[in-house]
Amino acid sequence: MKIYLKIWRQNDSGSPGKLVDYELDNVISHMSFLEMMDTLNEQLVLSGDRPVEFDHDCREGICGQCGMMINGRAHGPIAHTTTCQLHMREFKDGDTIYVEPFRAQAFPVKRDLKVDRSAFDRIIMAGGFVSVNTGQAPEANSIPITSETVESAFDSAACIGCGACVATCKNSSAALFTSAKISHLAKLPQGKMESRKRVLTMVARMDEEQFGHCSNTEACEVECPQGISVLNIARMNWEFSLSSILKK
Amino acid sequence: MELNAKIPPGPLKDKWNYYKDHAKLVNPANRKKINVIVVGTGLAGSSIASSLAEMGYNVKSFCFQDSARRAHSVAAQGGVNAAKNYKNDGDSVYRMFYDTLKGGDFRSREANVYRLAECSAQLIDQAVAQGVPFGREYGGYLNNRSFGGVQVSRTFYARGQTGQQLLLGAYQALMRQVAAGSVQLFTRHEMMDVVVVDEKARGVIVRNLDTGEMERHSAHAVILATGGFGKIYYLSTLAMGCNASAIWRAHKKGALMACPSWTQIHPTSLPQSGAYQSKLTLMSESLRNDGRIWVPLKKDDTRNPNEIPETERDYYLERRYPAFGNLAPRDISSRAAKERIDAGYGIGAQKNAVYLDFSKAIKEQGQEKIAQKYGNLFDMYRKITSIDAYAEPMMISPAAHFSMGGLWVDYELMTTIPGLFALGEANFADHGANRLGANSLLQACVDGYFVAPYTISNYLSGEIRSEIIPLDHQAFVDAEINVRAHIGKLLAVNGTKTVDDYHKTLGKLLYDYCGLSRSKEGLTYAINEIRNLRNDFYENVKVPGGDDEMNGELEKAGRISDYLEVAELMCLDALTREESCGAHFREEYQTPEGEALRDDKNFCFVSAWQWQGEGSEEVLVPEPLYFENVELAVRSYK
Numbered sequence: 081m082k083i084y085l086k087i088w089r090q091n092d093s094g095s096p097g098k099l100v101d102y103e104l105d106n107v108i109s110h111m112s113f114l115e116m117m118d119t120l121n122e123q124l125v126l127s128g129d130r131p132v133e134f135d136h137d138c139r140e141g142i143c144g145q146c147g148m149m150i151n152g153r154a155h156g157p158i159a160h161t162t163t164c165q166l167h168m169r170e171f172k173d174g175d176t177i178y179v180e181p182f183r184a185q186a187f188p189v190k191r192d193l194k195v196d197r198s199a200f201d202r203i204i205m206a207g208g209f210v211s212v213n214t215g216q217a218p219e220a221n222s223i224p225i226t227s228e229t230v231e232s233a234f235d236s237a238a239c240i241g242c243g244a245c246v247a248t249c250k251n252s253s254a255a256l257f258t259s260a261k262i263s264h265l266a267k268l269p270q271g272k273m274e275s276r277k278r279v280l281t282m283v284a285r286m287d288e289e290q291f292g293h294c295s296n297t298e299a300c301e302v303e304c305p306q307g308i309s310v311l312n313i314a315r316m317n318w319e320f321s322l323s324s325i326l327k328k
Numbered sequence: 329m330e331l332n333a334k335i336p337p338g339p340l341k342d343k344w345n346y347y348k349d350h351a352k353l354v355n356p357a358n359r360k361k362i363n364v365i366v367v368g369t370g371l372a373g374s375s376i377a378s379s380l381a382e383m384g385y386n387v388k389s390f391c392f393q394d395s396a397r398r399a400h401s402v403a404a405q406g407g408v409n410a411a412k413n414y415k416n417d418g419d420s421v422y423r424m425f426y427d428t429l430k431g432g433d434f435r436s437r438e439a440n441v442y443r444l445a446e447c448s449a450q451l452i453d454q455a456v457a458q459g460v461p462f463g464r465e466y467g468g469y470l471n472n473r474s475f476g477g478v479q480v481s482r483t484f485y486a487r488g489q490t491g492q493q494l495l496l497g498a499y500q501a502l503m504r505q506v507a508a509g510s511v512q513l514f515t516r517h518e519m520m521d522v523v524v525v526d527e528k529a530r531g532v533i534v535r536n537l538d539t540g541e542m543e544r545h546s547a548h549a550v551i552l553a554t555g556g557f558g559k560i561y562y563l564s565t566l567a568m569g570c571n572a573s574a575i576w577r578a579h580k581k582g583a584l585m586a587c588p589s590w591t592q593i594h595p596t597s598l599p600q601s602g603a604y605q606s607k608l609t610l611m612s613e614s615l616r617n618d619g620r621i622w623v624p625l626k627k628d629d630t631r632n633p634n635e636i637p638e639t640e641r642d643y644y645l646e647r648r649y650p651a652f653g654n655l656a657p658r659d660i661s662s663r664a665a666k667e668r669i670d671a672g673y674g675i676g677a678q679k680n681a682v683y684l685d686f687s688k689a690i691k692e693q694g695q696e697k698i699a700q701k702y703g704n705l706f707d708m709y710r711k712i713t714s715i716d717a718y719a720e721p722m723m724i725s726p727a728a729h730f731s732m733g734g735l736w737v738d739y740e741l742m743t744t745i746p747g748l749f750a751l752g753e754a755n756f757a758d759h760g761a762n763r764l765g766a767n768s769l770l771q772a773c774v775d776g777y778f779v780a781p782y783t784i785s786n787y788l789s790g791e792i793r794s795e796i797i798p799l800d801h802q803a804f805v806d807a808e809i810n811v812r813a814h815i816g817k818l819l820a821v822n823g824t825k826t827v828d829d830y831h832k833t834l835g836k837l838l839y840d841y842c843g844l845s846r847s848k849e850g851l852t853y854a855i856n857e858i859r860n861l862r863n864d865f866y867e868n869v870k871v872p873g874g875d876d877e878m879n880g881e882l883e884k885a886g887r888i889s890d891y892l893e894v895a896e897l898m899c900l901d902a903l904t905r906e907e908s909c910g911a912h913f914r915e916e917y918q919t920p921e922g923e924a925l926r927d928d929k930n931f932c933f934v935s936a937w938q939w940q941g942e943g944s945e946e947v948l949v950p951e952p953l954y955f956e957n958v959e960l961a962v963r964s965y966k
Contacts, residue, residue, distance in 0.1 A: 110601050112712075118606055118828070125826050125872055125881060133880055135394060137567040139607040141708065142492055143398040158711075165711045190538055191878050194394075198515065201395050205507040209500035210459045214379040214777050217450070217457035221414070224468030234461040234486060237493060241397055264459065271459045 081173035083107045085120065087132055088180040093188045093196075099178070109169040113156060114139060114146065116168055117179075134193040139164040141305060144240030147247070148193050149180040154244035154303040162242060162305045182247035185290045186254070197243050199289040200257060206285035207278040208261040210271050223269050236264040238306040245300035245308075251292030256300040258286045259316035260308045266319060276326065279319040331584070331936060331951040334738045335439045340957045341421075344443045347739070351782050352789035359384035362788055363547040363796065365532055366390070367519045367574055370399035371491075371769060372752025373553030374498035375776025376784075381510035383781065385788075388545055389502065389511050390534055392518045392569055392883075397499040400555055400567045401772060404491025405612035405705070407473060407483035408455075408769040410448035415472055419480040421445045426958060428767060431477045431657055432732075432760020433910035433926060434960050435587075435934070437953060439739060444758045444767070447774040452484055454777055458497035462486050473701075474617055475765035477657035477965070483766045488612050488704045494769055498776070517543070518883065519574045520811040522550055522581050522748060523803050529578075529748035530797045533807050537883060540876040542808055544799040548791045549747045549784060552578060553776065556731035556753035558591055560891045560898075561843070562835025564728035565597055565610040571887040572894045575735050575754050583743035584936040584949060586736035586756035588894060589902035592763055592911050593844050595661035597727030598712060599681040603832075608727035609712055611684070611705055613765045616654045618689035618698065619722070621645050621661070623673040623682050633675075633683055633721045644668055652965040659762045659911045660965060662726040666844045667922065669725075676723050685721035726844060730768060732759045732911065733901070736936040736951070740783035741775060744936075747791070749784060751775040756934065761910025815875045818885045823868035827884045830865050834858070834888070834895055842899050847915040851903040855896055862892040897937055897946055904948060907931040928960050 083104045090097025104120055111119070114136050121131035136146040146163040150156035156166040171177065179193065187195040237260070245256035262279050265271030271278075294313055301310045336343040336350075354362065362385050366377040369391040377389040393399060411424040424445035429436060452470070456462065462484050463471045472481040486493040505511040516537045523531035529550040534543050557572035558564045579585045596615060597608045622641045629636060644664055649656045656664070665682050674680050690698050695718055699706065706717050713723075735743050735750035737757055742749050752772035759767065797803070841847075841854035865888070873879040908917040908924035909931070917925040933950040940946055 108602060108604060111604050112606075115604050115606050119604060122826050122828065125870055126824070128872065130872055131881060133878060137393060137398055137569050138400060138403045139568060140403055140609045141711075142489065143393070143400070143402050143567065144395075145393060145398050161711060165708070167712070167714075169714065194878075197394060201397075201503060201513075201515075204500060205503045209504045210457065211504065212454075212457045212501075213382045214375070214454065214501075214781065215450075217453035220412075220453045220456040220462075221469050223456075225464055226468050227464045227466050230461045230464045233459075234493075237459075237461055237486075237496065238489060240492070241395065264461075268459050268461065270457055 081107050081109065083116070083171065084176040086176065086178045089132070089192055090189050092191055097189065107168055109167070111168045112139070112164060113150070113166040113168065114164050132193060133191045136164060141165045142240060144242040147182050147242045147244055149182060149247060151178050154182065154247040155305060159302050160305055160307045182243050184246045184252035186252065187243060187246065199291070200241050200243065200254070202289060203254065203258055203282055203285050204261065207274070207281040208265070210265060211274060225269060229267060233264050233267040236260045236267065236308065236312055239308050240306060242305060244303045244305065246291065248299045248303040249292065250297065250299070251295055253294045254286050254289070254291035255294035255313045255316065256304065256308055256310065258282055259312040262319060263312040263315045266315070275319060276323045279316060279323050280327070283316070283320055329938065329949050331736070331949060332738065333437060333951060334740060335437065336739065340438060340442050343439050344446055348782055351786040354785050354789050354792060356384050358792045360386065362386065362791065363388065364549050364551065364784070365545055365547040366551045366553060367532065368399065368553035368555060368754070369396035369499070369502065370401035370553060370555055370752060371495055371498050371772035372776040373399065374495070374502040375773055376551055376553060376751060376780045377511055378498065378501040378505050379777055379781045380784065381505035383785070387505070387511045388514065388547065390514045390517045390519060392516065392537060394515055396502055396513060396515065397496065399495065400570055401495045401769065402492045403567065404769050405488045405610065406475065406614040407485035407490045407766045408451070408494065408773070409475070409482050409764070409766040410452045410484055410770070411445050411482060412449050412452060414470060415481045417480045419482050423480065424448065424482065427478045428758065428764055429760065429958060430961070430963055431764040432762050433924070433963050434760065434955065435909050435953065436758055436760035438955060438957055440758050443779065444771060444774055447778040448770055450778060451770060451773045455494055455497055458501060460486060460493045460497045473614055474655060476613055476616060476655045476661065477764045485614070488614070488702060491769055494773065520577065521807045522578045523807045524581050524745060525797050525801065525803045528746045531804060533804070533811050538878050540874070540879065542811065544804045544808065546797045546799060548788060548794060549749065551749045551751060551780070551784070552735065552754050553751040554754045556734070557894065558728040558731055560835065560894060561728035561839050562831045563600060563605060563608050563839070565594055565608055568606065571890065573887050573890045575750065576890040576894055578735060578743065578745065578748060580939050581745065582939070583745045583748055584736040584938055585733070585897065586934050586936045587733040587901060588937070589842055589898040590732035590761050590911050591728055592658055592730040592732060593662045593726045594729035595658055595665055595726050596684060596724045599676055599678065599723055599725035601678070609708065610727070610729070611709065611722065611724060613658065615684060615702060615705060618701070619654065619684040619686050620688060621654055621682055621684055623668045623675060627672045642673070649965045656965050657762060658765065663844055663913060665726055681723040681725040683721035684724045686717065690718065728839065728843070730763055732756065732761060732763055736934070740786065741780055742783065742787065747787065749780060751780055761912055814889070815882065815886070817866070818869070818871050818882065818889065819875060821866060821869050821871065823870050825868045825870060827869060827871065827881060827888050830861065830869060831888050831891070834861060834891060838895055838898065842902050845913045845915050846902045848903060851899045855899045858892065858896045858899065865889065865892055900946065901935055901937065905931060905935060
């Protein structure tokens, strides 16, 4: 099939960018979206143009490195899918596809479709861990944890840190990302001990990084490749309120 | 040159304790004055960086990804082994040691493998303390599943995302140290060369991938935890950025490379569907707990699999290996699949796959139970193929997966360059000629959390008086000049073929002649073809853009230029090993039933290779393997 592409090209964070038109023949429906981009880049290289820079690595939906706005939706038209797991069978012959970077004040564009998501790392640095050193751990079965608790913690821990939640949110809020880590650790006895302090430091860091506030539109949950629930945000807000009151 | 593995004295079960009791220490006040560089932030890299930082060393950590959390350990699905014997099914440290040694076809060191099994239980404790949500039974205790090549249940898992959860634990430990100021983290930086001063590793040259800037970093020790290089086959289960560059450049600086041709071809990946394909997605081996593998008894059977009756199916693993059946080890399962596919029984449009069928398990356990165990894998399968595997069998095929080979290391995980360590998949150590499922996460973690903190301290105890090497030292200047010259050479060609073009050609060559089965004739042919391809690369490759900017094509070109050299050594390694063992199957050396025929009399050694300079053939330095605790048995799973 033939595809018309409008792709965001931008040299660096300091220069203006624009949408550039490309045409691609011989797109096969079994191709992944990124393989379609590979095919385009091969053409660009051979014709002497600069290929489109985009983030990607594992191409199996788990590393969280890929991510683009495709026709205005984070990771494209399918819910709960990363860009690398999107296939061209979701498009028709003759379609025009708009491809843009994830946009947020906290995610400056580095080049073309690549953005800087290091703000997420800094949120984790603010307390997204259990303070245990190597070699200190007690026997793993010494604290039984119910299967329901662990499965629920896993649901929160499954976040791949891609940033689709931020890109989707009209306020560019990182509430889903931050709350997923807060919930993962607060649900388990190992992380419970530090949860009062953790929620305050991580939320403060999230605000410092220029992410917007959550206004409960729940758009993030739809685009999340791991289907992280907005109930995590409710838990974060509850933990935050409680911790703020107890601190006073 | 003679290799000294530095195995501690004493009985097998006491060696590691003996080592720990006698290892030299560094005074806490001196640790602050010592700098350590860690390249790679996967399980091995993150765990050693955070462990050393907790001890008080100054650590610099580098990765090419945009966050430390994205290293490819994240993609391991099935689980991590540990000899906890929670199931009371006869497991023990010794049994795990024996399974791993036998799984590796007796081509690894007893002492290393025993230590891996010995430290396994501690790793589970560590991960649970970090908040890794391993699967639990309803009573609240940890659960296990079975994996290939063993008859006990010792695999701990976090649904189908065990690697992700373990890595997040290690990543969070790392970020905790970054926040504390004891680790400086450099993301989007690629190691270009190791700097050697007075025959010791004393620094690295790295390139900032966002700006193209070249940087020099000085240290008292350098640790490479840069993973495997199965991506050399182009089509593989690895991430696009996985590479051999760091270990290869260390190799060219004097570190010996061991058994580079030993690559695990994983039996349960999705088959290739077209020439545009960039990646083969793995379906966890854990699926073989409940899935049955078969092909039609009749060639070119184009019926829908559900319409093929039981009597017309060949469950070839159950037929050939009744004792282990669908849980036969990976090398054996992959070879058996290739045998059926080559004989014309393959299924799918390209006749390159076999079925993995869950209908029996769904009938016996119910769809809900199967979904609970493998739900995310079934979802992934549907996303990629648009087929519902609850309703019809999956189609799977072998794919390049794990590098057993890597930098040669001694018992202390140190390479032949003093002060240069290699951890995790980047080294050749514990897996021999074939790695057992769920042992890779284990090895990466054990190296980083439990082994290297002792052995690196032992080395550094001798370096407390070593001055920091200034960045304008001639060794740094020379290394950077060489790196820049190589980049300049790649950019100057300005030919007519893309980097990916070369990678695809090289991958196909290797898969055909240095993959699941190898022969003298094929390997000799491949070596010649690789040399031609390498010459062609430097005449006709096209790398757009410059070196002083973000340039994805240049990054790829650097990695492929290394792969074009690694590939030749892989073929030479496979050619000179005139036996079959584990993943290394030489067509000339097999039993009448087509099983691998090992030659313990002549090949019971590790092949370590020494670089001799551009254009000269590498020299083989064998490290003999001694077995004092087990008898070398024929590896049978029948």
